[in-house]
Amino acid sequence: MHAKKLSPLLAVVMGLALAVTLFPVFWIVMTAIKPPTDWNASPAIWIPSEPTHINFLTLFDPEAIGAYGVGGVSQSATKAVWGSVRASIIATALSVSIGLLSAIGITRYGNGSKIAPLVILSGRMFPPAAIAVPFVIIFSNVGLTDSYVGLIAIYAAATLPFSTWMLKSFVEDLPREVEEAAMIDGRSRLMAHLTVTIPLIRGGIFATTLFIFILNWSEFMFSLVLSYTNISTIPVQLARYVTATAGTLYGVQAALAVLAMVPLMLMGYLIQSHLARGMTFGAIKQ
C-alpha cells in the first residue's frame, strides 16, 4: 500500500469531484450549527457567525429553539432515532441472513437457471410508491401498520433482493472446490458453509451489511405511510420539522441529518479494513 503520486490534471479533476461530492455535507454541517436567523439568509451565510448547538438541543427538547423566538416544534426526535436504530438493525440482520442463505442456495444448489435470481430482483422493479399503498391496505388488515414488526418486515423484504444479489456475487467469486474440499475432509454441507464459505466471504458480508443498513436507515416512503403515532424513523421525523408559524426549521433538520450520518460514517470506518477483496488468493492454481 504505497501512495501514488497524482498527475496534476488528475489532481484537479479529483479535487473538483470531491468538492461536488462533499459540498452538500459541508452545507448540512454548517446549517446544523447556524442560529435560525442564518438558516435562509440572503445572501447565503457560508460559515455561521455565531455557531450554536441550539438545533441539536431542539432535537431532544422541542422547546429549546424558543430561545430564538421560534416555536411550533411538537415532538422530540428521540423516538424517531430509536425507531430508526431498532428497525434498521433488525431489518438489516434479517435481510443479510436470509440473503446469505439464498445467495449460497442459488449459487451452489440452484440449477444454474437465471430465472430465480431475476424473480427475486423483480421485487425491486416497481417504484416503492407503487407498492406502498397496497402494503398499507394489506398491513392494516392484519394489524401491522404503525408497528415496528410491520416496518421491519417490509424493510427486510424490500432490501432482500439487494442482499441476495450482492452476496451472490461474493459467493460466486469463491471457488466452490474450497468448500467441497471441506466436505471431503469430513464436514457436512452446512458445516462446510459455516466454516469455509462464510469466513471467506466475510468482507462481502460486511460490505452488504453496510449497504443494506444505509438503505434501511434512509428509507422514507414505507416509513411515512406505515407510521401514525406508535412508530417513527429519522427520515419521517425530518419531514416533520415544518411549522405553521416559522416555516421549515432548516437548522433542526440539518442537525438531525448530521446526527443520522454519524453511525454510518462510524460503521464505514470500522469495517473498511474488511472490505478488501482478494480474500481467496492462494486457494487455487495461479
Place this chain on the structure above:
Amino acid sequence: MSTSPPLNTTPTPAPTLALEQVHKRFRSTQALRDVTLTVPEASFTVLLGPAGAGKTTTLRVIAGLDQPDTGRVLLGGQDMHGWEPKNRNVAMIFDNLALYPNRTGYQNMASPLRIRGEKPEVIREKVEAMGKTLKVLHILDRLPRTMSGGERQRIALGRALIRTPQLFLLDEPLSSLDAMLRIELRAELKRLQRECGATFLMATPDYTEALAVADTVALLREGQVVQLAGPQVLYDLPVDREAARFVGAPQINCLPARYVPGQGRVEVAGGSISASPALAQAFGDAETLFELGVRPECLALADPGDASLRGEVIDVEPLGLKSVLTVRNDAAELRLVVETAELARRGVAVGRSQGVTVANPGALLAFDMHTGLRIAPDGDAKAQ
C-alpha cells in the same frame, strides 16, 4: 455387476469402487454416458482423456459432489446413493487444488484430521511426517498465497494423503508442476500407493503420466469409457484410431492402405509392405481398404534399394538420443523415430531423399476406414 449384493456377505470382496452405467447431464452437455468401471482394492487406476472428456465429473460423482442422473456408485460394495461426501470415506485432490486460503500449510494438511477429532499430538506427528515425505516442512506455517505453484500442489497432496480413506481421487494432481518435479512426484505417488496398499483413481490428460503409474487405464472420450486396459495393452492394442492417436508421441502414422490378399501385401504410402500374419489373418481373402496405423518407432531408415517406402526428408527434430524425422512423398507423410547417431551415419538431411522400412511388422495396426475401430485378427472389428 447388476446382481452385486448390498451386504458384504459375498465370498469375494467387493471392489473398492464400482460405477454402474452412470449417466450425468449438465444442461445441454452430456458429461457422462453409461460409465461402467471397476477399481479393485490397492490398485492404481487412471482416467485418461482430453479436456472435457468427463474425468473431473467422474471423480465428482464418486466423491458425492455431483449426483448421477442414473446409474449407481458403489464404494466397497455399498450403494452410495444419498450419501454425503463426508460419509463416503474418500479423499480428493482438486484440479484447482482448493486450499483453504486463510489457513497455513500446516492447518490445511491437518484439517481432515482435526475435523475427525484426532488428538493434537497425533495430528502434529502425522502432519510433520507427511510434510517430510512431500518436502514441505519449511512452508508449513505459511499461507497458500505465499507459496509457489508446486508448493501449493504438494500441500494439497498432503491434505489428501494424510488420511487413510478407502479411495483416493486425484484430479490432475501434478498438472501445475514443472516437468522434472512432475516426473519425480509421479514416481513418489506410485511408491506411496504401493507401500500403503491404497487405492488410487487419478485423472490426467497426459498419457505418459498414465502409462507411468497406472495398473489399469480407463480411456475416456466424450463422457464414455472407450477402453479399459493395462497401460501396455492400451499402447499396443488401442481400441480405435482416436485412442491410438491420443496415446503416444510423436503421434502414430495413420495412412490409407489397401490389403492385397494374393500376395499378402499392403499397399500404402506409394509403396508396398508385407502384411503381418495378424493382418493377413484379420483380412482373410478379401481385398480391403483400411487405415494402417504405424507407430513412429516401428519405422526404420533403410537404403533406397531395400526400402519399401521412399520420400523426401522435410523435417528433423533432434531429441538427444532419438530424433523425430518427417518424410514425405506424393501419397503420404511419415513420422519416424530413429537413433540420432544413425542420422549422421546415413547422411540424413532435410531435402534429401530417404528410404524407409517397417522394422516391426508385428506392431502394425489396422483401423476400419469408416468407424475407425481397430480391426482385430479374428476378423471382426469389435473393440476388445
